[in-house]
Amino acid sequence: MYILLVSLVWWTYNTVLVILGMVVVCKVVATLTSPATHTIAFFHPYANAGGGGERVLWKGVAAAMARWPSARILIYTGNEGIPPEDILARARNRFAVELPREPIFVFLATRTAVESHALLRPTMLMQSLGSMVLAGEALFRARAHVVIDSMGYAFTYPVFSWIGGAVVGAYVHYPTISTDMLAAVVAQRPSYNNSSLVASSVTLSSAKATYYRAFAWLYGFMGRRATMVTVNSSWTHGHIAALWGMTSPALRTVFPPCDCATFLELPPPDAPSRSLDIVSVGQFRPEKDHLLQVRAFARARATPGFPAQAKLVLIGSVRNADDAARVAALHSLAAELDVADAVDIRTDVAFPDLVAALGASTVGLHTMWNEHFGIAVVEYMAAGLVTLAHGTGGPLMDIVGPPSAGRGFLATSLDEFADQLVYIYAHLPEARAVAAAGRASVMRFSDDVFDAAFTDALALLEPVSAPSP
Known part of the structure; x- marks a missing residue:
């Protein structure tokens, strides 16, 4: 704690000095150049x-x-x-x-x-x-x-x-x-x-x-x-x-x-070409809580009747070494929970491949608490996915809405996410009808x-x- 405090004071002191120096330099430059x-x-x-x-x-x-x-x-x-x-x-x-x-x-x-x-x-x-x-x-x-x-x-x-x-x-x-x-x-x-x-x-x-x-x-x-x-x-x-x-x-x-038009061209929610996979799209940052996704999937998969062929596909960009370390931690957790063979992690995926992945899956998963908006959630809905999102922030207030809106499913805890996944696969016709309603609502987020x-x-x-x- 003491080392952290000293580091903080040292960093702040030096940053303030740099800022003051740059203020002087930039002000001089600003008066000379326009x-x-x-x-x-x-x-x-x-x-x-x-x-x-x-x-x-x-x-x-x-x-x-x-x-x-x-x-x-x-x-x-x-x-x-x-x-x-x-x-x-x-x-x-x-x-x-x-x-x-x-x-x-x-x-x-x-x-x-x-x-x-x-x-x-x-x-x-x-x-x-x-x-x-x-x-x-x-x-x-x-x-x-x-x-x-x-x-x-x-x-x-x-x-x-x-x-x-x-x-x-x-x-x-x-x-x-x-x-x-x-x-x-x-x-x-x-x-x-x-x-x-x-x-x-x-x-x-x-x-x-x-x-x-x-x-x-x-x-x-x-x-x-x-x-x-x-x-x-x-x-x-x-x-x-x-x-x-x-x-x-x-x-x-x-x-x-949101590129709604591209995703709206994908097959309908009940298309035979869709696998039973669960897809998640989001940068590998801690607040996205990919660890919760792996845990919820593992718990749902252990439930009798849950489709064994369903995989969890995690798609996201890796910005730096910290993001890469988080991806490694996800692989480790999947192995620890004995679902490594059913967790597919894809990094820095090109847009056409992202679109194809959404068009080939059944469920779109989002777990960030108080997500400010949630473009990925809109993409899930436009792509015809059964959307399961965190029941806070933008997904609750603007995109999916409360359960009465009938556009998707919400959860806020590990138990709720696992239970919702089990429910969705146990009631696929009903869930796909909800997905169709969600899909019809997305043009308010178009380009x-x-x-x-x-x-x-x-x-x-x-x-x-x-x-x-």
Whole structure:
């Protein structure tokens, strides 16, 4: 604990020094340089990742290009060493997104400031301060009249607006902190972001709750530096409205773009070509709780009558060594539970292969607690899968809805997920009818709906975004 505290103080002290130095340098540069061409920048340090956030990025870039056809479009990203053509090819292959013209990539060398390291796991504050370093480097390398943060790094907004003189817009996928996280700490409930060590101690829990409250205030102050904020769900809207104190029209919900048309072309839920497999799509991050999926599948598989031929297919992207370690842990757990032969883990799958996997399966599984939205859940429903999702956040409030909506199935615990899987396979005709109803509801999340809503939101940046004559 002492070593961690010393590391935290040392890291914070040095980060503040770096930020102060970059503020001075960037302010000098900002007074000397200004882009002659109207310039729109997207701040997305992980532009080459394969998750739903990156689909929002590339669809957002396409919308900006359509709205400002003569503007220069920049992508601030930390994907050094990856050729721009490879990043764009990945966007095409994974998301079927084709841009009308190529953006300019501005590669940032300081992305490690927001990443985990072998000897130190950064706190929310450390990552937020680190994002300010990234923003400072972005300004140093290339300024823009408008900066759109598409990853939710609110601490960058004062850097871009106060130092860079830019108008700031944002697409927020989930709040860095939420009242749910605070409640988990106060209740001393262990979770992926509240360790058992802290949860078991009244003193540590009290200290962490104080830290969370202070950070929440600071987070709101930084977030209010944005002129336009779009969020991806009703759940996220509620938290951002409360934390940032923003209201419509500056704050609005724009559901993320889902390629519904492609998935709607797949066979109907009861097609004979479908296997009995269960498929899960999501980055291999701890909050996605793939471990719960393996455990629930193993428990359901041990139930008499559960189809022996059903497999669990886990599909997701691997961003770094931590993600790779989580994949290895999943293999180990599957072996420990004696279901290794029925668990198929596929990493960095191309979009056509992803579509094919959904079209060949029966159930779509999602287990993230308080998922901010859940693009994968929409894809399951559009693909005609019987959808079993976590009964919180976006899946509950916007996508699947309560059980009375009849669009899918919900669960919140290991027992409930296992029981729901058993129920689905024991009542397949009924479950497939639910899947058909869910499929009929997904066009409200289509690319066209996103394009119209996001383009409308961009208008809030337009009156003040044009460069001075």
